[in-house]
Amino acid sequence: MLQMRPLPSVVRFTKILGKVAKLKHYSAVISLYNQMGVSRIGHDVCTLTILINCYCHLNQMGLSLSVWGKFFKLGLEPNVFTFNTLINGFLLENRVVQAAGIFNKMIAGGNCQPNVVTYGTLVKGFCMKGNNRAAIQLLKKMEEGACKPDLVVYNTIIDSLCKDTLVDDALNLFSEMMCKGVAPNVITYTSLIHGVCKLGGWKEAIRLLNEMVSKNIYPNVRTFSVLVDTLCKEGMAVEAEGVVEMMIERDIQPDTVTYSSLMDCFCLRGETGKAKKIFGLMLSKGLMVNVVSYSTLINGYCKRKMMDEAMMLLREMSRKGLVPNTVTYNILVDGYCKVGKLGDAQKLFSEMQAYGQLPDVQTYAILLDGLCKN
DNA sequence: CTCGACCACG
Known part of the structure; x- marks a missing residue:
């Protein structure tokens, strides 16, 4: 489209950005927008609203606000979609005061009511x-x-x-x-x-x-996943597997979440072998394995004090471009504390911060508990 | 062409 002459309209470009945003590929939208050579194609209220929404979902309210500023620089009038998007963005970050500020602006503006x-x-x-x-x-x-x-x-x-x-x-x-x-x-x-x-x-x-x-x-995949997860938490692994089989029979494909619940089920029972098998099944089905799937399996190994295997998974996920988060590190720090390897626990505590994953109250609780018991 | 609701890990 960028090479077509005359250039397609901004609406045609925006339609595509809207579709990609609906698929939750927010970073992709931003990079596509940047490739659009904005000055030649231009942007309208919808384009900018999509962009704000993407930054909101990426927890980048600072950048959302810089797009918001563009409205005024370009003389564009934000509409109810734009206001709603910004309010949602602030609320997602727990910034209630700013959300209320936008809401009040909306009412005061007059030409755009909630x-x-x-x-x-x-x-x-x-x-x-x-x-x-x-x-x-x-x-x-x-x-x-x-x-x-x-x-x-x-x-x-x-x-x-x-x-x-x-x-x-x-x-x-x-x-x-x-x-x-x-x-x-x-x-x-x-x-x-x-x-x-x-x-x-x-x-x-x-x-x-x-x-x-x-x-x-x-019922859809989410409804069934709730059932699977509940059965798992009740320790009813056989029944949970039964529900997964029922889903497949009904042609409702279990997704990453369904299988992660099932993995957790086996992990909690100490059956890491079975959990690992499900992990392999997910990969063979071409399902996304994400940070939570890895963290679940890592938790399984940590609970069995198999710290080497857990660490191998941590390195494996990083190699795949998945970023271990605070929960992932908390699981591992707890694992090392429980096997009495406080040095390793503290090494991970430093590592997480070096990688920008900030310790939370649970991290400190885990470490304090580990230090006291050792 | 743009906005809000449901599932998994410590």
């Missing part, structure tokens, strides 16, 4: 802060006002309540939502199933599964 996505984003922000009460308060305001909550807003709160094991509240809200004529979808049911499973409500989970299918809403 919509259901704006309020839904704020609801999510409250939920992320653990403030379900405020989220529900805002929901009530929406129900009474002109901007009625939609399925996404209800799902956000239902999921948050489930995560806080307030499943009864979630089920009540679920009924309320349906009374108001908002129909649930697979996401609603997956959150609820997750919630009841966490409380050991297997019967209730089966009831919800039957109910959703009776409404022609079908």
Whole structure:
């Protein structure tokens, strides 16, 4: 497209950026944008909004704001998408004050009023802060006002309540939502199933599964992964494997998350051999193995005090371009502490910082515990 | 052509 003459319009380029962004390849979008030779092709409100959204998802709010500045330099008017994107970006980084600032700018501006996505984003922000009460308060305001909550807003709160094991509240809200004529979808049911499973409500989970299918809403890979994970955490490895087989029979392909749950299951039972086999299966199926998959397996070896194998995996993931994170290092530091190799633990503690992975409160708790017990 | 909701690791 860059070599075509005349050059395709900015809209045609932006359509592609939008598609790539939808696939969550945010860095790719930025590099494509940079290759566009922006001055010749130009950019419009959509292009810049996509770009802001990519920086938001990469936790680069500084760069998001520099794109935001371009609007004014170019005399472009940010629209409701742009405002919503920025608010979401700040909330993702827990910067509530800045998010509120953008929200106020939006209202003050006059030509761009908050919509259901704006309020839904704020609801999510409250939920992320653990403030379900405020989220529900805002929901009530929406129900009474002109901007009625939609399925996404209800799902956000239902999921948050489930995560806080307030499943009864979630089920009540679920009924309320349906009374108001908002129909649930697979996401609603997956959150609820997750919630009841966490409380050991297997019967209730089966009831919800039957109910959703009776409404022609079908469980997907995420729904099944929740079931697999719950069975695993209950130590029911055989049953978990059974669910995975059921998925394959139904032509729902287990993904990286499904298999990582299963790996964790075997790791917790000390069956690292079986876990490693699943890891190999993932690779042979061409599934992405990511930092979490590696960390899960590393955790398995650490728990069995097999530190050499764990370290080999750490080096292997780095060779593949995967960046071990704080959780990965915490697992390993804990492993070394537990086998009494405090020197190695401290070496990793330095290494993680050298690689820009900052220790968190858990890292220090692990090290303190290790030092005290030795 | 642009925004918000569901699954795995310490």
